[in-house]
Amino acid sequence: MPLPEGFSKKVLEINPAQEADRICSRMRELVARSFRRRGFVVAVSGGIDSSVTLGLAAKAVGPERVLALLMPETHSAPETLDLSRLVADRFRVAHQYENISPLLEAVGFYDRYAAAVRRVIPGYERDWKSKIVLPSLLDRGGFRFFSVVAQRPDGSRVEARLPLEAYLEIVAATNFKQRARKMLEYYHADRLNYAVAGTPNRLEYDQGFFVKLGDGAADVKPIAHLYKTQVYQMADHLDVPEQIRSRAPTTDTYSLPQGQDEFYFSLPFDQMDLCLYGKNNGIDSATVARAIGLTPEQVDRVYEDIDTKRNGTRYLHLPPMLVAEVNEIG
Amino acid sequence: MEEIKLKVKNFVVGNFLFGNADGLDDDTSFLEAGILDSTGVMEVVAFLEQQFGVRVDDDELTPENLDSISSIGAFVSRKLQA
Numbered sequence: 522m523p524l525p526e527g528f529s530k531k532v533l534e535i536n537p538a539q540e541a542d543r544i545c546s547r548m549r550e551l552v553a554r555s556f557r558r559r560g561f562v563v564a565v566s567g568g569i570d571s572s573v574t575l576g577l578a579a580k581a582v583g584p585e586r587v588l589a590l591l592m593p594e595t596h597s598a599p600e601t602l603d604l605s606r607l608v609a610d611r612f613r614v615a616h617q618y619e620n621i622s623p624l625l626e627a628v629g630f631y632d633r634y635a636a637a638v639r640r641v642i643p644g645y646e647r648d649w650k651s652k653i654v655l656p657s658l659l660d661r662g663g664f665r666f667f668s669v670v671a672q673r674p675d676g677s678r679v680e681a682r683l684p685l686e687a688y689l690e691i692v693a694a695t696n697f698k699q700r701a702r703k704m705l706e707y708y709h710a711d712r713l714n715y716a717v718a719g720t721p722n723r724l725e726y727d728q729g730f731f732v733k734l735g736d737g738a739a740d741v742k743p744i745a746h747l748y749k750t751q752v753y754q755m756a757d758h759l760d761v762p763e764q765i766r767s768r769a770p771t772t773d774t775y776s777l778p779q780g781q782d783e784f785y786f787s788l789p790f791d792q793m794d795l796c797l798y799g800k801n802n803g804i805d806s807a808t809v810a811r812a813i814g815l816t817p818e819q820v821d822r823v824y825e826d827i828d829t830k831r832n833g834t835r836y837l838h839l840p841p842m843l844v845a846e847v848n849e850i851g
Numbered sequence: 852m853e854e855i856k857l858k859v860k861n862f863v864v865g866n867f868l869f870g871n872a873d874g875l876d877d878d879t880s881f882l883e884a885g886i887l888d889s890t891g892v893m894e895v896v897a898f899l900e901q902q903f904g905v906r907v908d909d910d911e912l913t914p915e916n917l918d919s920i921s922s923i924g925a926f927v928s929r930k931l932q933a
Contacts, residue, residue, distance in 0.1 A: 656909070663913035664892045682909065684900075685893040833888050 528812050533750045537758035544743050545581035551741050558716040560586030562709050564702055566773050567604030571720040573752050576759035577743050578718050579612040589616040592702045594625055596776040607762050621701045630697045637690035641681040642671050649673055652775035658787035659819045695774050699735025716740040722752050729834030730785045749790040787823050796823045856924035862898050877920040905930040
């Protein structure tokens with residue numbers, strides 16, 4: 522690839538106006554011709570991805586044909602609701618509030634989650650806060666196991682590595698959140714004869730940072746081809762409120778604040794974007810390392826981690842498989 | 852070490868390959884052959900800790916120790932002798 526000399530974050534610059542037109546044109550075509558629906562439902566979290574998706578949906582079919590769904594729960598950061606309302610108002614889109622806590626309580630999420638954490642932290646109760654974290658990929662190679670970090674009501678913290686069963690139970694329980702939200706998105710989409718616009722960016726779509734049949738489900742994913750850096754460029758263009766553009770990305774899944782880079786991605790998104798771009802375009806690790814201030818060995822580890830995650834992501838993207846073709850359906 | 856390797860092989864074949872050991876020998880890389888993913892590695896570690904009574908520390912979670920039947924055999928032998 523002939524650009525290593527000039528390799529920098531500039532490679533991710535897009536023309537957001539042109540790109541927005543292209544995306545919106547495709548969204549209109551899909552909703553009218555493929556889905557035969559009349560508008561879009563977008564779940565908004567107060568984060569950058571859902572805000573941009575909402576803005577694109579409003580631009581594509583008109584704000585009067587879009588519904589923003591606000592679906593916080595007990596563990597959500599307190600500011601998510603205000604930020605979600607702010608962006609819905611900015612794009613003049615109607616919004617509906619759905620507190621999913623009673624739904625999660627009914628399926629036993631909060632108790633199941635606490636019981637899973639108690640496998641490694643005896644004494645953990647529902648009034649504690651917690652999150653799961655991965656050790657940094659930059660410090661050492663090898664396999665990385667998740668740990669759970671729990672905070673007692675008095676503020677003191679304890680951390681424990683997660684064995685298999687506890688890890689799977691915690692993830693299975695938290696997946697209720699994304700699936701409960703998706704169920705409500707499709708309820709409103711069916712009620713209004715709308716389609717569901719999903720909100721993953723390219724990092725999430727490529728690396729499997731979504732829940733199968735949860736936030737991974739949608740009729741269209743308008744920004745799945747955009748690197749996170751490009752989502753921010755689009756946010757500037759669409760005039761997403763500054764409070765949202767300047768907010769650090771979070772998972773909005775666990776009760777303790779959790780950055781996406783400590784839970785899933787190896788690096789902050791701007792560095793991760795350049796690593797993914799570099800890997801996708803055959804740029805050697807030394808060149809990428811120079812551009813983002815890491816060592817080539819560290820970038821090699823990120824490249825390996827990208828492959829590892831892609832392997833795990835294939836299952837998440839698979840549609841239900843048939844044993845024999847049903848030719849009439851295709 | 853042969854006994855350890857046999858137990859590990861039986862676990863891998865039974866748990867990950869549903870009884871079909873074609874293409875698996877003692878030096879096959881689990882990761883390169885697509886036999887294990889990150890969750891599979893956790894399963895292997897849980898098996899080793901339960902079966903052999905060893906504790907696998909964070910800095911021991913490496914492909915050098917865990918990526919083949921041979922490497923696991925050598926790793927567990929070292930742990931048991933320590």
